[in-house]
Amino acid sequence: MILIKGVPFKKIQGITLFPFIIVRPKKPNKILLNHERIHIRQQLELLVVPFYIWYLAEWLYHYLRCGHRWKAYRQISFEREAYDNEENFDYLKNRKFWNFLNYKLTE
Numbered sequence: 001m002i003l004i005k006g007v008p009f010k011k012i013q014g015i016t017l018f019p020f021i022i023v024r025p026k027k028p029n030k031i032l033l034n035h036e037r038i039h040i041r042q043q044l045e046l047l048v049v050p051f052y053i054w055y056l057a058e059w060l061y062h063y064l065r066c067g068h069r070w071k072a073y074r075q076i077s078f079e080r081e082a083y084d085n086e087e088n089f090d091y092l093k094n095r096k097f098w099n100f101l102n103y104k105l106t107e
Helices: 030-045 049-066 069-075 077-085
Strands: 002-005 014-017 020-023
Touching: 014 030, 020 030, 030 049, 030 077, 049 069, 049 077, 069 077
Parallel strands: 002 020
Antiparallel strands: 014 020
16 A cells, blocks of 8 residues: 545545545645545546446446445445455454445435
8 A cells, every 4th residue: 555645636635546545635634645545546446447337337337326426425335345354444354355245225
């Protein structure tokens, strides 16, 4: 993991583009970093490129259903897993392989 500061988009506090975690705050908090580390694990499990294809496909599916970018983003299984577990700092120690599948597409 390589930490870089300087996310260009106002609403985004951090983004993970394997192997980089890019953050907005000069001193990112532990929760943000844990959230992004969960994405690193997800990307590794899917061998990086398929992660991005799956991520975009899910976002598009949700966007077409609800018509709202932010709501579509929050429904992506990868994001749901990361948000649900970002405050659990032991999560990655105990996380099961491909656990994002437990956060299936929702209605």
